Amino acid sequence: MRNWRFIAIIIVLVVLLDFYIFQALKTISQGASARWKAVLFNGYWVVSILALVLFALLPVLNDPDWRRTRTYIFATILGLFFGKLLASVFFLVDDIRRLFQWASGKLFFSNTEGENLSEDTISRSIFLSWLGLGMGGALFSSLVYGFSNKYNYKIRRVSLAFDNLPSAFKGLKIIQLSDIHSGSLANTQAVAHGVDLVLTEKPDLILFTGDLVNDIATEMDPYKEIFSRLKAPMGVFSTLGNHDYGDYIWWETPELKKANLDRLKQLQADMGWRLLMNEHVALEKDGQQIALIGIENWSAKARFPKHGRLAEAYAGAEKYPFSILMSHDPSHWDAQVRPHYPNIDLALAGHTHGMQFGVEIPGLKWSPVQYVYRQWAGLYEEGRQKLYVNRGFGFIGYPGRVGILPEITVIELV
Numbered sequence: 130m131r132n133w134r135f136i137a138i139i140i141v142l143v144v145l146l147d148f149y150i151f152q153a154l155k156t157i158s159q160g161a162s163a164r165w166k167a168v169l170f171n172g173y174w175v176v177s178i179l180a181l182v183l184f185a186l187l188p189v190l191n192d193p194d195w196r197r198t199r200t201y202i203f204a205t206i207l208g209l210f211f212g213k214l215l216a217s218v219f220f221l222v223d224d225i226r227r228l229f230q231w232a233s234g235k236l237f238f239s240n241t242e243g244e245n246l247s248e249d250t251i252s253r254s255i256f257l258s259w260l261g262l263g264m265g266g267a268l269f270s271s272l273v274y275g276f277s278n279k280y281n282y283k284i285r286r287v288s289l290a291f292d293n294l295p296s297a298f299k300g301l302k303i304i305q306l307s308d309i310h311s312g313s314l315a316n317t318q319a320v321a322h323g324v325d326l327v328l329t330e331k332p333d334l335i336l337f338t339g340d341l342v343n344d345i346a347t348e349m350d351p352y353k354e355i356f357s358r359l360k361a362p363m364g365v366f367s368t369l370g371n372h373d374y375g376d377y378i379w380w381e382t383p384e385l386k387k388a389n390l391d392r393l394k395q396l397q398a399d400m401g402w403r404l405l406m407n408e409h410v411a412l413e414k415d416g417q418q419i420a421l422i423g424i425e426n427w428s429a430k431a432r433f434p435k436h437g438r439l440a441e442a443y444a445g446a447e448k449y450p451f452s453i454l455m456s457h458d459p460s461h462w463d464a465q466v467r468p469h470y471p472n473i474d475l476a477l478a479g480h481t482h483g484m485q486f487g488v489e490i491p492g493l494k495w496s497p498v499q500y501v502y503r504q505w506a507g508l509y510e511e512g513r514q515k516l517y518v519n520r521g522f523g524f525i526g527y528p529g530r531v532g533i534l535p536e537i538t539v540i541e542l543v
Contacts, residue, residue, distance in 0.1 A: 159255070282534070284539055328358065371433050409452075424442045428460055454476040471513075
């Protein structure tokens with residue numbers, strides 16, 4: 130009942146937004162033929178009403194066979210909503226401008242001057258209406274286009290220099306993967322291509338920093354064989370992310386939830402991955418050693434769990450000259466790693482996906498997620514410590530990528 134009440138509130142708000150935008154449509158269609166107006170107005174309301182009907186039906190589409198279709202429907206509706214919301218910002222600015230212009234005309238100008246002002250106001254109002262509709266349409270189009278980018282894997286290369294790195298490990302090639310989210314994947318051939326890209330790099334070490342699934346261990350069944358192909362001379366290591374615990378769905382009993390997590394752990398072992406659960410291992414090369422530390426999910430954000438126990442994982446690792454930490458949530462770095470573990474040289478995280486939406490061009494790196502996470506994609510350095518945040522191999526929620534492509538990170542220690 131509560132769910133339907135929430136949907137009803139959303140529908141009312143969206144209808145109000147639709148009527149507001151409809152006023153802008155009437156503005157830009159001034160002087161148009163009756164036929165053109167009929168096509169524009171009827172087309173707008175058909176699309177808007179269809180979106181509302183589909184949104185209302187989303188709770189009914191719970192069958193697993195409809196899950197991916199449901200995701201695309203929801204993403205399209207959400208894209209349409211955000212496009213309208215962006216357009217309405219321009220309309221609101223124009224309405225505020227016109228209100229001030231009207232008020233100033235009443236207070237400071239004569240009637241003749243006020244009439245001239247009115248003509249100018251109408252002209253500029255049409256311009257802002259077109260601009261708002263154009264920007265909203267561009268946002269919606271980019272989100273729809275982003276559906277085609279979800280398997281467009283980008284290899285990002287980064288060389289990291291450390292004075293205390295043992296000489297045997299100079300030139301070590303590490304592949305970092307994160308956030309596979311197998312429950313969202315639907316194209317085994319595309320995923321296999323991503324794994325091929327990893328193997329082509331011939332890494333010495335492969336590290337996966339959490340969120341193998343969305344909720345349930347069985348989501349990995351179609352992809353188990355594909356990811357089992359990941360091999361490296363020094364091993365494949367992994368840790369858990371917030372989605373791996375099954376916290377976002379309802380379980381009949383706590384025992385079933387625990388069994389799901391146990392199955393996920395076993396699945397990684399079956400693939401040949403070494404899952405690090407609040408522990409560290411020594412990596413050895415030519416008689417020299419470094420520490421690899423892996424903890425369960427630990428987040429500084431209140432809505433995410435703190436299962437990780439870094440003190441337990443780090444105990445004994447201080448004897449190694451160099452250490453790498455795998456911790457899913459990048460907020461862990463500022464909250465605990467840097468203040469209390471200055472000897473952890475390199476931390477690897479994921480989690481943010483770069484929100485799967487943003488801009489990354491020379492001179493500009495932006496995503497809405499940066500207002501929540503200070504470290505959200507790429508390399509960050511504080512003193513002698515470094516953090517790399519992987520943008521994610523998979524996707525969740527929105528089945529696409531705009532500007533922030535799925536990532537395979539190639540790290541070379543130099």
